Amino acid sequence: MMQSYHLRWFHKNRVWVxxxxxxxxxxxxxxxxxxxxxxxxxxxxxxxxxxLNNGCNLILSERYLxxxxxxxxxxxxxxxxxxxxxxxxxxxxxxxxLIGCHDPMYINVEVK
Numbered sequence: 001m002m003q004s005y006h007l008r009w010f011h012k013n014r015v016w017v018x019x020x021x022x023x024x025x026x027x028x029x030x031x032x033x034x035x036x037x038x039x040x041x042x043x044x045x046x047x048x049x050x051x052l053n054n055g056c057n058l059i060l061s062e063r064y065l066x067x068x069x070x071x072x073x074x075x076x077x078x079x080x081x082x083x084x085x086x087x088x089x090x091x092x093x094x095x096x097x098l099i100g101c102h103d104p105m106y107i108n109v110e111v112k
Contacts, residue, residue, distance in 0.1 A: 001062055003099045004110070007036065008055035019055060022097045032083075032091030039069070039088060039109045047111040057110040060095075062102040073103035083107070 006019040007028070016028040016036050028036065040048040040056065061068060071083035074090065081101040084090040095101040 001099055002059065002065070003061070004057045004059050005098065006055055007058050007109075009052045023094060026094075028091075028093065030082075030092035031089060032093045035083075035085070035089050035091045035107070036109060039107070040111070043109070043111060051109070051111045054112075057112075059108045059110060060099050061106040062099060063106070065106045065108065068106035068108040070104045071107050073101060073105070076101050 003021075005021045005023075007016045008019045010017045010027070013027070016033050018024050018026050018028075027033075036056075036058070040051050059065070059068060069085055069088060071085045071088075074082045074084045076082075079096040080092055080094040082090060082092045083105060095105070099105075
């Protein structure tokens, strides 16, 4: 199963916030905001700035996607899990509310 959630950049607190879905209005904390930033850096400066102004889509999948990065589940606690990628970093996300905490999970961002 694959899900896409729109994120917007909240300048005042310098954090990514879910714009739709079950976590609407909730921020991304605990290192996952850094993972999103690293994914956007891989897309280039123009798309990164467009994402900061207009938002981006967070793509989560339990199945392999050709352009997504494989994150391994390090630990699960309550409704969330801590995911790790060697190059992009690690962070905690409330995955049970999104698509479930799967090991591995394939993650990427899309900027339109």
